Amino acid sequence: MLSCVAQHACSACSFMDVGLRSLRYFLTVAEEENISRAAERLHIAQPALSRRMSDLESQMGISLFVRTGRSIRLTFAGQHFLTQARDLISRLDRIFESVRELDGQQSKELRVGYVPSMSSRILPEVLKEMRRACPWIRVTLFDLDTSSMVKGLADGDLGAALLVRIPGTPLRGIDYHEITRHSPCVVMSTGHPLSARDELDVAEITGFPIVVFCRKGYPEHHRWLEGIFGRPNQMKIQTECDSVASMLAMVESGEGVAVVQEGFESLSPGLVVARPIRNAVAHRFSFGIACRSRESSPELQELVRLVIASAGKSGSFGSVS
Structure with a gap:
């Protein structure tokens, strides 16, 4: 043998x-x-x-x-x-x-702006598939607010952006592909008094300290809140946070509640809960991927395709309607 x-x-x-x-x-x-x-x-x-x-x-x-x-x-x-x-x-x-x-193919850099709280579910899968489809592309990520991303696209500093679009926000010279729309909700610690309610009115929220993102870094967040509350002075702003992590820490500790998009609570399961805001349909905002108009490189088209496909599989905190 x-x-x-x-x-x-x-x-x-x-x-x-x-x-x-x-x-x-x-x-x-x-x-x-x-x-x-x-x-x-x-x-x-x-x-x-x-x-x-x-x-x-x-x-x-x-x-x-x-x-x-x-x-x-x-x-x-x-x-x-x-x-x-x-x-x-x-x-x-x-x-x-x-x-x-x-x-x-020379190695190319594709610079992409993103908002962490909205992109965290889809980015890992997108980046993995992008490496597989276009191995010569090096994707560089930039954590930016919406206005900075829009300016980056207009100036050519960014090739694409995963951004939040508040109703009425113009995007001139930019192609925008909507992925999901999101309704506002109130996120609070599990033992917060408002957690006993199934749904909340705006007036009920104004009686409690509110945790918000800092105005300088997230101006679109403040415009959105002002649309919901009517006037800035109706909000009892407790703390301004510079990141999603710091906002979650403040909410978890009971320092205040946060008015954010539905699904935000899934970033801290078991420590915070969310309650919808009654009659807030008019204040839904859009999340999507944007790029400069007439920009049609195969690599960019592949990124857009992967983002839309990945968001569809993950649910990405919302729905399109």
């Missing part, structure tokens, strides 16, 4: 010694069924081609041809080998071509 294993290993090693050029020569000989014609087509001497085919048979340990006078035909094993060799050469050609294309 050991001798059989050794013989099989030897055969495998011999097969690995078969060169790609020998396989291409074999295909030509099989197609021409004549060594002279094949040698002429390959621009090599007939004796050299004959030796190459004999060496191929010796390396494989099988007869590939039946020689009858000046013509040759394939044995049964030769016919099977022809099918496999054609498939192998075809696959190798495709591999070589794709590598050449990739080598010709």
